[in-house]
Amino acid sequence: xxxxxxxxxxxxxxxxxxxxxxxxxxxxxxxxxxxxxxxxxxxxxxxxxxxxxxxxxxxxxxxxxxxxxxxxxxxxxxxxxxxxxxxxxxxxxxxxxxxxxxxxxxxxxxxxxxxxxxxxxxxxxxxxxxxxxxxxxxxxxxxxxxxxxxxxxxxxxxxxxxxxxxxxxxxxxxxxxxxxxxxxxxxxxxxxxxxxxxxxxxxxxxxxxxxxxxxxxxxxxxxxxxxxxxxxxxxxxxxxxxxxxxxxxxxxxxxxxxxxxxxxxxxxxxxxxxxxxxxxxxxxxxxxxxxxxxxxxxxxxxxxxxxxxxxxxxxxxxxxxxxxxxxxxxxxxxxxxxxxxxxxxxxxxxxxxxxxxxxxxxxxxxxxxxxxxxxxxxxxxxxxxxxxxxxxxxxxx
Numbered sequence: 001x002x003x004x005x006x007x008x009x010x011x012x013x014x015x016x017x018x019x020x021x022x023x024x025x026x027x028x029x030x031x032x033x034x035x036x037x038x039x040x041x042x043x044x045x046x047x048x049x050x051x052x053x054x055x056x057x058x059x060x061x062x063x064x065x066x067x068x069x070x071x072x073x074x075x076x077x078x079x080x081x082x083x084x085x086x087x088x089x090x091x092x093x094x095x096x097x098x099x100x101x102x103x104x105x106x107x108x109x110x111x112x113x114x115x116x117x118x119x120x121x122x123x124x125x126x127x128x129x130x131x132x133x134x135x136x137x138x139x140x141x142x143x144x145x146x147x148x149x150x151x152x153x154x155x156x157x158x159x160x161x162x163x164x165x166x167x168x169x170x171x172x173x174x175x176x177x178x179x180x181x182x183x184x185x186x187x188x189x190x191x192x193x194x195x196x197x198x199x200x201x202x203x204x205x206x207x208x209x210x211x212x213x214x215x216x217x218x219x220x221x222x223x224x225x226x227x228x229x230x231x232x233x234x235x236x237x238x239x240x241x242x243x244x245x246x247x248x249x250x251x252x253x254x255x256x257x258x259x260x261x262x263x264x265x266x267x268x269x270x271x272x273x274x275x276x277x278x279x280x281x282x283x284x285x286x287x288x289x290x291x292x293x294x295x296x297x298x299x300x301x302x303x304x305x306x307x308x309x310x311x312x313x314x315x316x317x318x319x320x321x322x323x324x325x326x327x328x329x330x331x332x333x334x335x336x337x338x339x340x341x342x343x344x345x346x347x348x349x350x351x352x353x354x355x356x357x358x359x360x361x362x363x364x365x366x367x368x369x370x371x372x373x374x375x376x377x378x379x380x381x382x383x384x385x386x387x388x389x390x391x392x393x394x395x396x397x
Contacts, residue, residue, distance in 0.1 A: 017044040019057075019397060026123075026390035028170045035065040037164065041079075053084045055095075063164040073165040079132055091139040096132040099151055101204060101217055102262050103249045104303050105322055106339065109264035109286035110217050110247035113151055113202070115159035115224030119171045122352070122370055122383070123390065125339075133157050146207045151219075153200040156192045158240065159224035173382045175228055175236060186235040192222055202245070214250035221245075227272045227279050241270030241279070260303075261289035271311050273377070282311025290322070299326040318343055318378050333358045341380060348374025348381040362396040 019042035027034045043057035058081070062074040082095035102108030106126050114130040121129035136152045162169030175185050192198040202219030226238035247264040265285045272279050290303030303322040309315060324339045335356050342349035349372070356366040370388045374381045 017042045019043055020394050021397070022392055022394040024390060024392040026388055028386060028388050030385040030387050031067075031170050033065065033067050033170050035063060035067075038062050043080075051086050053086070055080055055082045055084070057081070061164065065165070065168075067165075067168040067170070069168075071165050071168050075163055077163075081132075089141050091141075093135075093137045095134070097135055097137065098130040098132050099135070099137065100127075100130075101247075101249075103251050103260040104262045104288050104290060104305065105292075105301050105324055107288075107303075107305055107320065107322060107341070109262055109288070109305070110219075110245065110249060112219050112221065112243075112245055112264075113153065115157055117160045117163055119160075119162040119164075119169060122171065122350070122386070122388070123368070131157060131160070144208070146205070148203065148205050150203045151201055153221065154196075155194050156198060156200065156222050156240065157224070158189075158191060158226065170386050170388070171383065174238075187228070188231075188235050188237050189226070190237055190239045192240055198222075211254070212250055212252040215248065217245075217247045217249075219245045219247075223270065227270065228277065229279065230277055239279075241281075242268065243270070244268040256293050256295065257291060258293070259289070259291050261287075263287040269309070269311075271309060271313070273313060278313065280311040280313045282309060284309035288320075288322075297328050300324070316377075318345060343374070343376070343378050343380060346374055346376030346378045346381055348372075348376045348378055348384075350380050350383075364394045364396070366392045366394065368392075 019040070022039045024037040024039070025035070026037070039059055039061040041057070041059040046054045048054060056078070058076070058078040060074070060076045063072060065071045078096055080097050082093050082097050084091060084093045099113040100111065101113060102111040108126070111126070114133055116126070116129040117131055118129070133153050134155050138150050140148045160166055161172040161174070166172055174187065200219070200221035202217060202221070204215055204217035206213070206215040221243060222240045223243055224240070226240050228236045228238055231237050243266055245264050245266050247262070249260070249262040251258065251260040263285065267283050269284045270279060270281050284307070286305060286307050288303050288305035290301060292299065292301030301324050305320045305322060307318045307320070321342045321344070322340070324337065326335070326337045328335045337354045340349065340351045350370070352368060352370045354366065354368040356364055358364050368390050372380065372383050372387055375384050
């Protein structure tokens with residue numbers, strides 16, 4: 001409520017906030033689902049002197065859809081609403097915000113501060129999918145070569161399959177009753193209570209040594225996607241497990257090439273396999289590396305990510321190959337991006353292609369195709385029936 005009041009006040013004071021209006025039509029052929037989404041986004045930054053900055057952004061979004069029946073929904077949410085105090089050696093930020101950790105492309109193991117909206121992740125990518133959380137973040141700078149960042153998150157916010165009518169969303173993979181696969185099981189959400197003992201937080205140290213940028217990080221929090229347990233009352237209880245992460249990442253460049261790596265170790269983690277409702281405790285790690293290169297109008301990148309988990313119910317290892325190609329045409333009037341994830345062990349993957357055209361200086365047309373392959377036990381395979389296509393018209397102001 002406080003964030004919404006601050007957002008409204010800042011936007012009222014701002015003479016010319018920036019943002020966009022978009023109309024978005026999509027279709028899911030495997031689910032015979034068609035949607036129309038409309039969004040208005042606005043952002044304003046106000047400097048109240050050399051050491052104080054107020055940032056406010058938010059959006060309103062609506063949905064009209066045929067999801068095995070007519071569905072409509074609408075939301076109004078703040079996105080980033082922060083107050084930042086700055087000095088030459090320190091910075092303190094409080095409010096609703098998004099924090100970016102990690103260096104790999106899209107699948108960043110140490111990027112654990114913010115939950116995700118999966119619909120936006122698959123449609124638009126990770127940067128648009130992060131959900132803002134209430135936090136206090138402090139930074140100390142040791143010149144241009146090193147910094148220490150600490151993050152405190154007092155309240156939990158869960159991840160979403162979709163913020164617009166989530167129960168009927170094509171991206172919702174929560175358990176469903178066998179009545180044609182359409183009726184959702186009643187779910188009782190057991191989110192962590194808003195008490196001091198359930199706070200989340202961590203720290204990251206970033207250093208530049210020669211030509212290498214590297215960092216180490218640690219975080220303790222709750223997994224943003226819930227685990228489901230059946231109850232005698234015939235409903236599912238959705239709970240959120242604690243985890244601990246210790247990670248590191250690096251990036252360096254030589255000539256036209258850039259190399260990066262990232263590892264996240266979870267000594268405390270919790271799992272639920274698709275074949276059993278049992279919740280088991282264990283540990284996991286994710287480690288990967290990749291390269292990217294700018295070559296003329298092309299930008300090409302590739303990563304390999306290894307996921308390993310072990311618990312009382314067994315263990316598993318997944319290897320994912322991630323690649324992307326970006327291309328601009330006609331002096332940036334047209335652009336395209338191809339992004340792919342492939343798990344050879346499960347023969348599963350996700351392929352997304354996006355093409356955009358600048359119709360005018362402030363009007364853009366965008367189209368995309370998303371395709372899921374495979375029906376294994378890994379995360380991507382669970383969305384096997386969620387292939388999509390969309391067209392979006394955007395007006396910037």
